Structure formats: C-alpha cells, structure tokens
Amino acid sequence: MGLSGMRVWKLLPVSCALLLASCGERAVPSIEIEGPTMGTYYSVKVARPPLGMTTDALKLEVESVLDKVIAEISTYEPTSELSRLNANPGTDWIPISPELHDVIAEGQRIAALSDGAFDITVGPLVNLWGFGPEARPDELPTPEQIQAARERVGWRKLELRASPPALRKVRGDVYIDLSALGEGYGADRVAADLDVRGVADYMVAVAGTIRAKGLNPKGQPWAIAIEEPLPDQRAVHLIVPVSEQAISTSGDYRNFFVKDGKRYSHEIDPATGAPIERKLGSATVVGERAIVVDGLATAFMVLGEQRAPALAASRGIAAYFIVREGDGLRGVASPAFEDYLARSKSE
Numbered sequence: 001m002g003l004s005g006m007r008v009w010k011l012l013p014v015s016c017a018l019l020l021a022s023c024g025e026r027a028v029p030s031i032e033i034e035g036p037t038m039g040t041y042y043s044v045k046v047a048r049p050p051l052g053m054t055t056d057a058l059k060l061e062v063e064s065v066l067d068k069v070i071a072e073i074s075t076y077e078p079t080s081e082l083s084r085l086n087a088n089p090g091t092d093w094i095p096i097s098p099e100l101h102d103v104i105a106e107g108q109r110i111a112a113l114s115d116g117a118f119d120i121t122v123g124p125l126v127n128l129w130g131f132g133p134e135a136r137p138d139e140l141p142t143p144e145q146i147q148a149a150r151e152r153v154g155w156r157k158l159e160l161r162a163s164p165p166a167l168r169k170v171r172g173d174v175y176i177d178l179s180a181l182g183e184g185y186g187a188d189r190v191a192a193d194l195d196v197r198g199v200a201d202y203m204v205a206v207a208g209t210i211r212a213k214g215l216n217p218k219g220q221p222w223a224i225a226i227e228e229p230l231p232d233q234r235a236v237h238l239i240v241p242v243s244e245q246a247i248s249t250s251g252d253y254r255n256f257f258v259k260d261g262k263r264y265s266h267e268i269d270p271a272t273g274a275p276i277e278r279k280l281g282s283a284t285v286v287g288e289r290a291i292v293v294d295g296l297a298t299a300f301m302v303l304g305e306q307r308a309p310a311l312a313a314s315r316g317i318a319a320y321f322i323v324r325e326g327d328g329l330r331g332v333a334s335p336a337f338e339d340y341l342a343r344s345k346s347e
C-alpha cells in the first residue's frame, strides 16, 4: 500500500524558501495551527488576526468545526449521521439535516455534470477494493464480488428533497461515500466560521484542498504548490497564487496499493467497478467553493486525460492536469485556468 493511516498533502502551502522574492519583506503578525482530522491533516494560517485571537482559541474553534463535519458526513465514524443513514435499510423518505442535504446535493450535481464518473454511491466498490473504513483484504476482489457491489452503485438510486430535507434510497443497501467532497466541505465550513469571526486573511487546508482569503503575512496572495504526481518523491510542479479562491488536487500517486507489480488507485471508475488506470497523474481545480473544487478534481481523475480537459473547457472550469507521457510529465491547462493565472500575474 502507498499509504496507511494518515494521508499526505498533494497541494502544499508554499514556504518562504520557495518564494525567495517575497522573503525580504517584513511579515505582519500571524497565527498558524495544524493537527489531525478525517484520517489526514488540516492546517490554518491567519495573517493579521483580529485583536484577542490566540493560537489556542483558534485551534479549539477550528477543531470543533471539523469535529462537527465528521459527526455529519464521516463513513469512518459509526455514529455519524451519514453512517446511520447508510445503515438504514429502508426505502422510504428519511429526514436528514440541511448540512447533509447540501453535501449530497453537491455530489449529485457533480455526478450529473460528469455523466456519472463522479458518484457518491461508489462506496461499496471503494470498500471492496480496500480504500474505505474496512481493512483491506489480502486478495483482489473477484468479478462476482465486483458485479454484486456494482448493483448497489448508481447516483440515480438516490432521490433528494430540499424542503424539508430528506433522502430516499431506491434500494435499501445503497451506501453513500462523501470522502471525495469531505475535505473541501470541511475547509468551507472552517472558512465560514473565520468569516463570521471577522478574519480577513486566512488559508485553510484540509489535505489536498485549500480555501484562501485575503493576503498572506507578506501582503501577497497565498502561494500553493502543485506537486509532481510521483509516488516516491516530492517535487513542486507549479506554484499557483490564491487569494479569494479554493484549490484542490486529486491524484493517483499517494493513495494506492501494489499487488503483483500492478498499482491500484483509490479512485474507482463506476463504469468498470475497478480502480482507474489513467495517464492522468493529477487534476487540480480552482474555484470559489472548496467542496466544488474537491469533487471536480476527483471527477476529472475518473474521466481521464481525454474527457477531463474537454469537460473543463466546455464548462469554463479552471483546471490544470498533469499527464504522464513516456518518462516525462505534460501540464495541460484549461482556458479558464490560463485566464486565472494571467489575471493573477497582472494584479
């Protein structure tokens, strides 16, 4: 397995060492916190914190927001609202919280946009291949097991109602996995909390998904590095300035296992029931909300190096793809991503 337990960053908040040009300037006061969450890590940086904000108070606040998210949508937490929903074998309407409704609604929107490549009901396959809360079996799943799991999968097997919020499963054994949206959702929730507290300059990262506002302690946009999609080393491929946006990278190079010399990624193609096999090493998306860019980045990985850039171009999505070619890597920017970088440079 590539990783066990904690996941590592695919997007890196860039340090001074990588931004030599900015390092001569005087920094203003800032607070930085980090810690474990959702089987991975979070970090929050606040520049120019409001009067009276302390490191300890910020940590308590951020971790309580993230704990609420876990209590709502974690499949790793048996008592979460989502786990209870998954365990409910009924096919009647089940009342759900507005928060869970909104995350599922976003998942359904991205499923429709990606023609089902992104699918929050893919959980039985994720678990079968050993990427969910259960222990990974020693043997690969059999075609019969894959077929049985596929029968439970399909985003159209869910019906969602907004008012009052409720969900209906077409089959009682449909299982929802919100892992591809959860980090972004967590970053959005922390950002909303910081907004309410009057924080004007922050960067919130939950694993590979980052939401930023305002400027860093040097008075410049926050700088985010996209890594090269290489499993055995860390190298910066591109630095992206982010000021009022969210950015997320999904890839197949950190969370995978190897069996008989073949690599199996945690991103599952619902069309085949198996881990994706793509030349696409990573997909990065920039946009307003972290939940959206988090989900789109996963959707693009599943769509692959041909269909993902085409979808990003047709929908005006700012996306950057790193494609493996022979021994090298090729970066592919969508037109909206090129515009974004050009605008950032001219500001």
Ligand code: FAD
Residues within 6 Å of the ligand: 005, 006, 007, 037, 038, 039, 040, 069, 070, 073, 074, 075, 076, 117, 118, 119, 120, 122, 126, 131, 177, 178, 179, 180, 181, 182, 183, 207, 208, 249, 250, 251, 255, 266, 267, 268, 269, 270, 294, 297, 298, 302
């Ligand atoms: P992303 O690309 O963002 O998402 C990939 C994940 O999405 C896959 O791992 C799979 O779960 C799912 N997926 C695969 N294929 C598809 C598809 N076609 N469509 C939609 N989704 C797909 N992990 C732990 O190990 N321990 C924990 O305690 C834990 N707690 C969590 C709590 C919460 C609230 C959430 C949201 C996640 C938790 N996780 C936990 C999972 C972990 O944090 C990551 O979310 C997961 O590893 C994938 O994130 P990623 O950024 O690596 O990949």
